[in-house]
Amino acid sequence: MIADLICSTCSTDADVEAVGRAEDGRIQVRCTRCGGEWTRGRATERRVDHHPVLPTLEQLRERFPGPGDVEPARLARVEQLKHEFLERVQPHPDPAVARHWATYQQIFSADGPVRASPADLKAFANIRLGAHPGNMSVFNRAWNELGDSDAADKLRGVIEYLLRGPRDVPLEDRLTTLITDRDAGMKGFRESLLTKVLCVVEDREYLPILTYTSPASAGKREVAQDVWGLALPDPHRVTWTIGRLIVWSNRLLLVLAGDGFATVHHAAKFLWWAKDRDIRAR
Structure with missing residues (x-):
C-alpha cells in the first residue's frame, strides 16, 4: 500500500x-x-497570475505633453508675439457676454437646473455669445423629438452629472461618458456644448475653444501644433479618452499662454491670432 x-x-x-x-x-x-x-503528494509553488499594474490618472496626466516639450526658441518667439498682441489688441470685454454667462452660471449652480425653464436650457445651445459651438441642428432635432419637458429633464441630468457627478469619477471621465455613451449623454449635446458648460461655470479655467481637434475650425490640438509646435495625441490613435484629452489640452494651453490676459476670451483671441502668424524663431 x-x-x-x-x-x-x-x-x-x-x-x-x-x-x-x-x-x-x-x-x-x-x-x-x-x-x-x-x-x-508534494506541495508545489502556488501559481500567481500577474496582471499588469495600470497607471493612475495622475501618472497618465504626467505623460501628456507639457511646456517642457516646447523648443526654447519657439517659446521665445511666441513670447515676442504675445507682447506684440497685448500692445495692439485690447481686451474690450463684451458686456453682453458677461451678462449672458452670469445668467447661466446661476442656472448651472447646484439647484439651478431644477428651476431652469426648458426655453433657457434650449437657448444655451443656440446662443453664440462668448463661445460658438457650431451647427446645432442635431441637438435641436433631438430636442424637438423628445419634446420640451422630456428634453429639459434629459439635459438637466446631463449637466448635473457633468458638474456634480459621483466624487469617485473624475471630471475627465464624466466628460468622456457624456460624449461617448449614447444612453448617458444627450444627442447633439456632446463635446462642444459640454465644454461650453465648463467654460461658463469655470470662466477662468477653460478657454472658449470648444473642440479638442478640428482641422476646419482649429481645435486645441491644432492650436498647440501651430503655435508651439506640440504634437498632441491623435484621439483615434491613442487609448487616452476624449475627456482627458479635452481637459488636459485646455490646461496645457492656459499654462503656455501665461499671464497678461484680461480674460480667457482675451487669451483665446491671442491663440487664434498667433496660429496664423509666422512662429519660426528669428
Missing part, C-alpha cells in the same frame, strides 16, 4: 478517491468508507 493513500481511520486504501487539488498543488483525497479527507 502507498503510505499517503492509507486512510488513518480505516487503515485501508481500497476505498480512497481523489476529490480535487489543493492550492499548493497537492491532491485532495477522501475515504468513501468513513468520509475522512486528507492531501497527498
Whole structure:
C-alpha cells in the first residue's frame, strides 16, 4: 500500500478517491468508507497570475505633453508675439457676454437646473455669445423629438452629472461618458456644448475653444501644433479618452499662454491670432 493513500481511520486504501487539488498543488483525497479527507503528494509553488499594474490618472496626466516639450526658441518667439498682441489688441470685454454667462452660471449652480425653464436650457445651445459651438441642428432635432419637458429633464441630468457627478469619477471621465455613451449623454449635446458648460461655470479655467481637434475650425490640438509646435495625441490613435484629452489640452494651453490676459476670451483671441502668424524663431 502507498503510505499517503492509507486512510488513518480505516487503515485501508481500497476505498480512497481523489476529490480535487489543493492550492499548493497537492491532491485532495477522501475515504468513501468513513468520509475522512486528507492531501497527498508534494506541495508545489502556488501559481500567481500577474496582471499588469495600470497607471493612475495622475501618472497618465504626467505623460501628456507639457511646456517642457516646447523648443526654447519657439517659446521665445511666441513670447515676442504675445507682447506684440497685448500692445495692439485690447481686451474690450463684451458686456453682453458677461451678462449672458452670469445668467447661466446661476442656472448651472447646484439647484439651478431644477428651476431652469426648458426655453433657457434650449437657448444655451443656440446662443453664440462668448463661445460658438457650431451647427446645432442635431441637438435641436433631438430636442424637438423628445419634446420640451422630456428634453429639459434629459439635459438637466446631463449637466448635473457633468458638474456634480459621483466624487469617485473624475471630471475627465464624466466628460468622456457624456460624449461617448449614447444612453448617458444627450444627442447633439456632446463635446462642444459640454465644454461650453465648463467654460461658463469655470470662466477662468477653460478657454472658449470648444473642440479638442478640428482641422476646419482649429481645435486645441491644432492650436498647440501651430503655435508651439506640440504634437498632441491623435484621439483615434491613442487609448487616452476624449475627456482627458479635452481637459488636459485646455490646461496645457492656459499654462503656455501665461499671464497678461484680461480674460480667457482675451487669451483665446491671442491663440487664434498667433496660429496664423509666422512662429519660426528669428
